[in-house]
Amino acid sequence: MVQRKAKQKTKQKGGAEWSHNHDHRLCIVDALDRAADLCAGRGARLTSIRRRVLELIWSSHRPIGAYSLLEVLKQERANAAPPTIYRALEFLLEQGLIHRIESQNAYIGCPNPDPDQQHKGMFLICTDCGNAVELEETKIDRLLRNSASNQGFVIESRTVEAAGLCPECQVS
Amino acid sequence: MVQRKAKQKTKQKGGAEWSHNHDHRLCIVDALDRAADLCAGRGARLTSIRRRVLELIWSSHRPIGAYSLLEVLKQERANAAPPTIYRALEFLLEQGLIHRIESQNAYIGCPNPDPDQQHKGMFLICTDCGNAVELEETKIDRLLRNSASNQGFVIESRTVEAAGLCPECQVS
DNA sequence: ACACAAATGTTATATTATAACAATTATAAA
């Protein structure tokens, strides 16, 4: 287990992400710590490339594209190429550490990776500032499963992405 | 107004789409008729290319990609090129006659285009047969809007796509 | 040290989508 002290105390409240001025360094540190723990517990190897890509994804709360990541990574690692990024993304997705935003061909860190099973997030995405936050709405999930079930359909995975204006971007 | 006789009588019940053996010619005819009516009512021009692309999209209940459409269209119209397809898709999306399935970069016909406002569908997509059906769940939509609203977020559009097994593909 | 598997490097290519400008066609005013 990686050294971590009083993680609970540093962890921020849910919804803090809409605040454009929160201390984002904590988001990054927490995400990398959780990732290290999860991978260690699973015997999965969070190599330096993978860790760095995860860190780059967490550089903001905005979904980021594969080639944007590549552009940055290339400055530190001259031989980085598309497969470098896509392999890291594949690993991080498998480990449930990031999610793919289908409507943007982009990737975002999962703020609450599940140790047991990987989940697919539900997102609110601001069309103005670009920030996205993950919902934890089991009710919606249940209702969707029920609707499907009424037609005899069994859901295995789902994509829910809502675009609109976050509270900070509604100048009113 | 295009000639249409007793459309109500030919129209199939909701959910018929999961039946792999329904009379799909009726789906196509209805879709093209409705499209013609809607466009006429709006002064929008359903040109032969646009109409043909819509027909090709309706050739099944499976989402179809732009380049698959192009492949077919090229056989009838030698000078068809990517812009030919993408312009038609853009028009059909604007008119609310088709939807884009984000998780597949593919397009599917809307079985119930709204004369007034265009909506974004919610889909159940079978991973086995590939068929997709559109849900009409206002409850889910309302719940999602409420969840967003609790965070001060205002939804403008949304993507809901659930993958799984349709009743016909659950061999059990 | 050795064998093996996993990860990364490298080159090429596939897939999806748009930009830019020219030519044609539909619409309606003169």
Place this chain on the structure above:
DNA sequence: TTTATAATTGTTATAATATAACATTTGTGT
């Protein structure tokens, strides 16, 4: 009907996203 105008389509090129295939290197356990 002619003519002006806007909408649509043709055409060529390129951007953006993603994967295939195979070589090389690195990590892990024996």
